[in-house]
Amino acid sequence: MNKMKHIRCALWLLLALCLALPEELYAAETQRDLKIQDVFIRYGKKKNVTMVELSKEMLETYGMTLYKSIVIKNDPEALRFTRQCLKADQNGARKIKEITDDGGVVSAYYQMPGREKDINRFVLFKVNTKQVITLVYIEGELDSDDLITLLFTRKDF
């Protein structure tokens, strides 16, 4: 009887561990709290989509720790979904730039509230006349001025 109690306890502990583990993984990935992460997950592996991820070592020169981008072609549903996600993520975000056309965002730079001190997070979005969606997520020590400089000096990685 006592043994069964121990087994039951061990099983509950195991269950709790299994449930807690993903939370730890989420904490490690700071982009997780943003809705735009769903755009990367949902469309990242689809046809007519190009998704890029660059890690710390590659980005050190630019003051970045994470760079992710996704380019989606010919997908009106993806555009609707991306705009929805951007709208959801705008809470507490600083608008660096936002251009709308017919009520829909066509170009935007947002600075998202940081989860860690000295780490800034930016979401860049654009949909061009050919309906090509470009969504970029940048994370790092760089500030909005650094970002603008980087964007308009057209440096290569």
Add this chain to the structure above:
Amino acid sequence: MKMKTDDIDKLIERYFEGETTADEERQLRAFFASESVPDRLRSYKPLFAYFDEEIQKAHPLKLQANEAKHTNKLWQTKRRWLYIASGAAAAVLLLLTLNHVLFPTDPCYCSDNYVVINGRCYTDIHTVRAMAAEALHEVATPVDEYFPKADVNDRERHVVDDQLKDLGSMFNDNETNE
């Protein structure tokens, strides 16, 4: 349990009369197998030792059955633990699978730096860099390029402005000539 010598005497008497039960005979054999046999009864010791030996020889199957029963019990305990362990492992697997389905992680784990094009993962660093730069340049495109209609209008406006300037300069020239 220590037996009194009187009781033993009575039991021995009944034993030889053939009136003892199996349990009483077992008590007798146990008594004579012990070290506390009085000297006057020591002559019976080899007799009961012999009976004991014969009984054990006569019932080897029973002993084997007991041993088998014991082994079986051990196996049952082991099997029960095996079931519990495999159940726990299955539960962990199920939870991990559910977790993977309900909370999908990043779609690509092929490298720290990668590009996924049409569902295929590439890790060639030049391709990755080129694609990253392309996306960054795309979002950095100047505002004018978002609205081609506005561009056309602007171009037209420039043409009209230029024509007006020309006209203006003509008037100015005429005025100065006059």
